Amino acid sequence: MRAAGAVLWRHTGSAGGLEVAVVHRDRYDDWSLPKGKLDRGETVHAAAVREVAEETGFTAVLGRHLGQVGYPVVGADKVVDYFAARVGGGDGAAFVPNDEVDRLRWLPVDAAAARLTYPHDRVVLERFTAAPADTTTVLLVRHAHAGRKREWPGPDELRPLSSRGHRQTGALTRLLPLFGPDRVLSVPKVRCRATVAPLAAALGVAVEAVPELSEFHDPATAVARLRRIAAEGGTPVVCSQGGVIPGLVAELTGLTDVQARKGSVWVLSFVEGAVVAADHIPPPA
DSSP: OEEEEEEEEEEOSSTTOEEEEEEEETTTTEEEOSEEEOOTTOOHHHHHHHHHHHHHSOEEEEEEEEEEEEEEETTEEEEEEEEEEEEEEOOSTTOOOOSSOOEEEEEEHHHHHHHOSSHHHHHHHHHHHTSOSSOEEEEEEEOOOOOOGGGOOSOGGGOOOOHHHHHHHHHHHHHGGGGOOOEEEEOSSHHHHHHHHHHHHHHTOOEEEOGGGSTTSOHHHHHHHHHHHHHTOSOEEEEEOTTTHHHHHHHHHOOSSOOOOTTOEEEEEEETTEEEEEEEEOOOO
C-alpha cells in the first residue's frame, strides 16, 4: 500500500522560528504527520499535496524528499513517501474536522516530536531538521523525448518532441507546479523550450534562455550559471540536456552515477550556494 505525506512548516513571528503541523485522528486517538493513500494513477507528489490540503486546509509547496517509511497495517505493508513542504496558502479556516482528522495543531519542532504518537513519524521529523527548512529549490529538467538524433533530417537545434515527449511534457506540467515554480529557463533548443513552454504559459511567465547550460559549453560555466540562478531566489525551473545534467549534478552534490533520462527532474535544494539535498524524479512510465 502506497501513501504520501509531508512535514508542513511555516515561519513564526520570532526570528528564525518555525512550527510544523500535526493532526489528530479520532478513530485511532493518535497524533501524526498529515498523510494518506494514493488515489489510482496518482503520483506521490500529487498525493502529498492533496492529503495536506484535505487534512489541514493549507496548500503545501513541496521541497526536498524526506525518504520513505514502512510499517505493517492490517492485511498489508504500508510505504509512505514524505516531503518537506512550506505553507503556500490557506489560513486554517478551511480546516474542517471530519471522520478522519478532528484536530490540527501548529507546534515548534521539539513539541511536535513529543506530541507524535509513532516512532516512524519522529524519524521523518529528524530528517526534516537535518537541513534548513528554508531552501531555494531549483528544478533541473532534462528535455522530454525527442526521437533519435540520427533519424532527424534537419538541424539538431530544431529537433522537435516526439509523441512520447509530448506525453512526458504533460506529466511535467502537472508535476512541477507542486513545487511552486515562479521562473522558467531553458537551453535554446526547440525540444528544450517545448518541454517547459506549457508550464511557462500556465504560470504566465516567459521562457528565459540559458545557453550556458547547453551541451558543448564549458562545464565550469554551467555550474557557475546554475549557482547564480539559485542565488537569485524564487523557485526556478531549468531545462537542459543529457550531456550537461549528470556532470552538473555530480559537481554540485558529489554524487556519482547521476541519472538524467529524458523527462526526468532533479530537485536541488540550495542554502547559501551549497546543495543540501538532491532528489531525482524519474520520467513517467
